Structure formats: structure tokens, C-alpha cells
Amino acid sequence: MKWKELEEEPCSMARTIAVIGDRWTLLILRECFLRTRRFEGFQSALGITRHLLAERLKKLVRQGILRRVPYQESPKRHEYILTQKGLDLYPIMMAIVHWGDTHMVDERGRPLLHLHRNCGKNFDPVMVCSECGEPVLAKEVHTHPGPGARRPLAQKEMEAPAPKPKARRKAA
Amino acid sequence: MKWKELEEEPCSMARTIAVIGDRWTLLILRECFLRTRRFEGFQSALGITRHLLAERLKKLVRQGILRRVPYQESPKRHEYILTQKGLDLYPIMMAIVHWGDTHMVDERGRPLLHLHRNCGKNFDPVMVCSECGEPVLAKEVHTHPGPGARRPLAQKEMEAPAPKPKARRKAA
């Protein structure tokens, strides 16, 4: 499977992973949520190579996750700001942080705490069901095909190579 | 920054990303949650190279996310099963799927639906505050250092170059 195909898989996870599923992209997004906006800011916070950083930022802009906004003329300079689509990644970020808080901390405890201003307390993110409001466990969930599931196979595909004859052993 | 260092960063996101933050690992985990357990199962579902798959599975076992359980003697064969630590990744997976459902679907709609058996409805995952139960928005959260934050600077680090005065220039 190539990465181009991945983006077209009928799977929301695959498609999302195709966009944000690499280490540097996730770290760049972490910085975005910590209010970093500028090239040098990302570079020095992460130690990423400038080449990669430029590439990843471009990709995030192409995907509509960041917006490239000018903040000064002459020399033209831009900031990278999260769009709404980007802000919507927050639950993913928080879920990742929370797993780390639960399973990857050392004896000293959490590196960061999160204060929910609405209620004034440090909190953990909890994933609940949109319908009943209860926390969701993996075992309580049944997954089934939706309208965008892989379409029924077309005739052409039906004729497509049945699983290749595996001439794996001592061939030729 | 090398990946070894990443695992030791005082940041739960960095540590988590060091473990699961690459494309194949995330896809392997997707398969795990879809009940795939065996080498061939992962390989044929994902099209990952066997070499990489073996490597990634080893790493996930080392990290305690999967358990390698024998399911037959002679030839010894093993299954890869999610541990509790692995099951705890579920909110991350669901958050990723949900973002994809929101921002990456085509006109046909979602590839997969998730039924919450407890309430009998198809649902979306919602991230709420553990303290007040309300959905959390990025803007409502204030991040601050916790007990495991970067240790106080050692002497050597104190001697490191202080940030220099910033040059100002005309704004846009």
C-alpha cells in the first residue's frame, strides 16, 4: 500500500493518518496548540530539520489544517495558524496526552496539567457517547459499514487477479 | 532531536508519539481494534512489508501494548492481543476516526459507523471534562506545568546563552 492510496481508503482512520500520522506532523501540531506560530519557533522548539519543517508546514496548509497568514511586509513573513479544521484535532491531541499521562509518566508525575476554565479544575479528557453521554469502552462498541463503505465490486474488479499464485518456494 | 530523546522528553505527547506515532503502527493498532490478531492477518489487511510488520509488532510488545500469546504448539504460533494499556488507546483511535468522519469523508458519507451497545445508537465520540462533564474546547483550556515538568535547570544549563533582545521591525 502506498501513501497516496492510503488517503483514498474507505476508512476515516486511514485518511486521517495519511494527513497527520507521522511523528513530526504530530509534534508540529502540539506546538500549534501551545501557541507557536512561526517557522523559527517550530524549528527551535522541536529541533526538526528546516527542510522537513518547511515540507510539513506546506502539507498542513494544503490540507487546510493551518492557514499561512502574513504578519509583516518587507520581508514578507507569515505565521501558521490553526484553522477550524485544525482546531478540531484537539480531541486527538488530548487523547494522546492523556494516554501518555496514564502510561508513560515517570515517578515525578505529569509534565503538564490542563485547567478547564469553565469549571476551574484540572481535568482529564473523557470520551463519552454523543447519544447517551456515558463513557465509551472498546468492548461496548460494534463497528459496522456505513454509506461510504467500500462500494460493491464492479465487474472489472471481479475479474481482477484472484490472489496470485504464490510461486514463493523454490521458483524457477 | 533523536527518537530516543523523544521518549524521554517531559511531555506526555512526545512520549506517546515515540511509541505509536508512526503511520504503520497506527494502522496496525486499527487492525487490532478490528480484531486482527495474527501476522498474516495484519500483513494482508495492510499490505505492509513483512519486515516492518515484524519490527513494529516487536516494538508494540516491548512497550506492553500487545501481548504475544501462543495459540498453537508445533509449529509454535502466536497471536498479538491488546493489553489493557493497548485497549486504553481506544479514545485516541476514536478521536482520529471522528476527525476523519468530519473532515475527510467523500460525498458518500462515512465508511464505518459505531454502535454503542449500551444505548443502542450509532454515536460519535465526544471529549468531555472529567470534572464537570462538559465538552471541552481548546480555547477553554489553560495548560500549565505539572510535577513532572522539566526539572530545574542544572548549573551547566544556567550558563547557556540567554535569549537575546529581539530586533523589532515594522509590522504589516
Add this chain to the structure above:
DNA sequence: ATCTACAGTTCGTTTTTTGAACTGTCAAAC
């Protein structure tokens, strides 16, 4: 005139990933 800040780009080297075949055990088929 020189230095520094910023936002990249270029390019040669190293590391990772890929693709394809190979190894080895055992059961069933021929």
C-alpha cells in the same frame, strides 16, 4: 559595513522503508 533575525532552499550523507525472495515447521493432498 557588518551582524543578526527570520524564513526558507540546496545538497551530500545516513537511516528507514520497500520489495522480493528465502528459511523453517508442520498438516494435508497427491
Add this chain to the structure above:
DNA sequence: GTTTGACAGTTCAAAAAACGAACTGTAGAT
């Protein structure tokens, strides 16, 4: 009793991605 197939890997050369370090270019500060 030899061959075939399923399974779970390992090996290795070649291709792709990432790294590091230097370079480009604009402009304010010294």
C-alpha cells in the same frame, strides 16, 4: 513419501525519506 500450502518470520539489495550543515535573500540594528 514427495509436493503443496499455511503460517511466521528473516535476509538483503535498492529506493525513498530524513538529517545536517551550509547557503540565499531581505531588512533592521550596531
